[in-house]
Amino acid sequence: MAIVNVSDNSFKAEVEGEGTVLVDFWAPWCGPCKMIAPVLEELDKEVEALKIAKVNVDDNPESAARFGVMSIPTLIVFKDGQPVDKVVGFQSKDALKNVVSRHQ
Numbered sequence: 001m002a003i004v005n006v007s008d009n010s011f012k013a014e015v016e017g018e019g020t021v022l023v024d025f026w027a028p029w030c031g032p033c034k035m036i037a038p039v040l041e042e043l044d045k046e047v048e049a050l051k052i053a054k055v056n057v058d059d060n061p062e063s064a065a066r067f068g069v070m071s072i073p074t075l076i077v078f079k080d081g082q083p084v085d086k087v088v089g090f091q092s093k094d095a096l097k098n099v100v101s102r103h104q
Contacts, residue, residue, distance in 0.1 A: 003044050006053040008062040014053055016081035020104050021051045022096070025067075025074040027058050032090040033073045039093050043100075046093075050100055079103045 006014045006023070015021050024040060026033035044052050057064040057072060067076055067083060077085040077100060084103050087095070 003052045006055050008060040011063045021078040023076045024054045025057050025069045030072050077103050
């Protein structure tokens with residue numbers, strides 16, 4: 001499944017449906033955000049039942065504020081439209097797999 005870029009306007013339609021969605025709150029100037037991007041690409045290829053969405057916090061401050069994002073990268077796992085887990089900072093692929101697998 002391709003990684004999708006989500007805006008404040010499209011967040012509900014893209015994230016708050018059925019299934020498991022990993023949302024990456026990031027910014028283009030954030031070093032750790034750049035480091036985690038290829039990890040997310042690998043995760044997207046390896047975990048079929050997972051949708052990954054990216055929210056640029058500079059362009060979409062409402063979504064970031066709604067979910068209490070204070071530091072980036074922040075990754076929130078949504079299950080059937082509800083936030084169920086949250087990790088902050090760079091994460092390895094295995095660490096993210098473990099977080100996601102708890103909610104699939």
